[in-house]
Amino acid sequence: MLHFTRAKILAIVLTCLAGLIVALPNFFSKSTVESWPWFMPKHQLALGLDLQGGAHLLLAMDQDEIKKDWINNLRDESRKVLREAKIGFAGIGTQGLTQLVIKLAKPEERDAAIKALNKVRQPLGSMLMGGGGYDVDVFAGPDPSTVIVRESEQGIRQRVSNAASASIETVNRRVNNLGTSESTIVRQGADRILIQFPGLTDTKELKKLIGETAKLTFHEVHPSMSGEDAKLGTVPPGYKIFPSDKSEGGGDYLLREQPVVQGEDLADAQPGFDSRTGEAVINFRFNQAGARKFGNFTKDHVGRPFAIVLDNKVLSAPVIREPILGGSGQISGNFTVESTNTLAVQLRSGSLPTKLTIVEERTVGPSLGADSISAGKDAGLIGGIAVVCLTILAYGTFGIFAVVGLLVHLILTIALMTLIGSTMTLPGIAGLVLGVAMAVDANVLVYERIREELRVGKSPVSAIDAGFARAFITIADSQLTTLACAIIMFWLGSGPIRGFAVTLTIGILTSIFASVTVVRLLIWYWLKAQPKGQKITVPV
């Protein structure tokens, strides 16, 4: 079967050529490639953060916080629904973060209460998606006068998922405000967000920007009772104690829990300076609804203070001198110029549904990345030379063919990686090297077989023929087991394991073509070129 048809030869040569063309831009610098004429390929392999420098942040949402918000909302809504239905209740208590226990005044009203409370349920997802069901289950409690409202598993999952999508959008807007656009922000698992920022190595600004939820609210201050008094006595219903943000002992404030205006109504926020004091401030503007609410409130409360609250901390509590009807105002606090910048970005891009915590951070400086590349290049070159020497020493002329096969293997691997748009990482280089070792092994298997067949006394042509045919089974088996392992690595592994698995997989896929087919074609040509009528000696 040594013979190759014309079509086969053409296919092999074309494959090699196509690989070379696709891989070519990777061997030149970016600026050189950009100056090439239009018909040349310009797509290069993307370098991973470990090679070009950059930041990788994994953020986690606080699921408990989301659940707490939800259960509080549910409690308020249940109260409202029961009141509307005129059903008396002795109290609504929360149990854990997912369950409400409602104690009714009259047990005989329980069925009516359940019917009324069914209004707080929201259908899950769309019916088309086969979702069905509700986010909340309402049922009778163990005691004849209690009703239980419990959040369902799917309900919680949907809530977390919605919060994650909202967080990604907000983070996206905040990060884009930094002015660099090459970042990738993706969801990971149920409650995590991964940010990758090539080129960025000073993460302080980035962390500050995404570290706060930036929930801005405006509250009414209790007309007579101070925060300190409320702390000693009882907090009036509907009010809540808020700490002050000022580091120099600003004290606590007693504010109405329900805000007058929320950050959602904010139309714009810009850093600026107070014209009188020269202090760094934030100028904000409400949308129409916000302006109306704020206008009405300030009209009714002239002469009294209101509180500007950021993330549940009071920034300042100025006294309303006159109604603010235009819908714009100014926030002062203990700001520096940088902090007004960051805060303005945060306010503009909206608040995060919940605080994001950094659970993993990996930052690589650009100099380290460059060092890694050059170290990888050196090591690859020296290792490559060692392999070339060993192969040629062991198999003579056929060793040269094997080296050509190796080159084809390497070029095709890089070409395939470029085509699928995968990223080159440090472990990826190691995977590339192992792929080369696998390709060498394939040639070693073939040549050792040829040697064996020659020893048994076969003619050169049939020994070569049998060598390829027999070794192929072994090569396929050994490569396929490694492939199985690599696929598992990709499927289950994370970070470096994945990068390694990708290059290894591609390397295995190309190695059979390169080290079996291409090498066999070369040997076939070589056999044809031998002088006719003379005894051929196989140089292995």
Place this chain on the structure above:
Amino acid sequence: MLMKYVPVFKGMDFFPHDLRLPFMRYKGAALIGSIVAMAIALGLCAVMGLNYGVDFKGGSLIELRAKTGNADVSALRTKLNALGVGNVQIQEFGSPADVLVRLEEQPGGELAQQASVKKVTEAISADYTERRVEVVGPAVSSELRMTGFIAVAAGILAIVGYVWFRFEWQFAVGAVLSLTHDVVVVAGIFALFQFEFDLSTVAALLTILGYSVNDTVVVSDRIRENLRKFKKMELNELLNLSINETLSRTILTGMTAIAVLLSLYIFGGEVIRSFNLAMLLGVIIGTYSSIFIAAPLLGYLGVKRDWSDALAKAVASGKTKAKA
């Protein structure tokens, strides 16, 4: 034609092909030795523990480069120990200007990790630049540990599944035992020398699995072939013959793999050094295990001698095709 100008010269046999080394004579000793080695390795892992890197233990790693001159490790140590961020490990790393600072996981959850790194980077910012910062919180590190373990276990299972599918179950048993041996012994060596064990070490372990099974499959393939060819040969003798026949390939492939890995180890930079070390150890141990564990086990398990007609036919038809 171009091919006429390719010089014809013969390669050399690194390994005398007619040599018949009596591997099977030592199979008992080798098996006992391997079992003892595995026991010692497991004991080392239990007593000394693996030196987990930040990926698995949580905590932070900061690579620093002195802005001028060499890094002063002792001055740095005094400075950082005074910060109250727990045990600070400082280690020279590659060039004399570089150091690696490790902070253990701080009590107080994810936020505490960030705070401790901030303290350190602020304290050294006058004299050092940060080259790399890795912070892994407690939630992520336990997850990475778990997925790392699962990846290795699933890797072994996938390989065994494939071998079982392609060969007889005895081959799969031999493969799984020799693979487990390789992983355990490499882990034992890492525990003994307290080399850092992190995500890239796991990647290396998976690669070792791949290499080792590659070796095992080549030997198994030859055993299967010889089982068909020499129907009457005594099993031990047949196993020995198969190992010897594939020995020149085993050695040459091993040599090229070691050459590449050595060059990566020496020139590839500090960052992937532990990865390479694991691989180097693995290539040697993996080669050993396919000769001394996977093959002898077939003898003990009594591998099937009469292969099914269907398989024989498939091989025969393959041959007729080749002749046509």
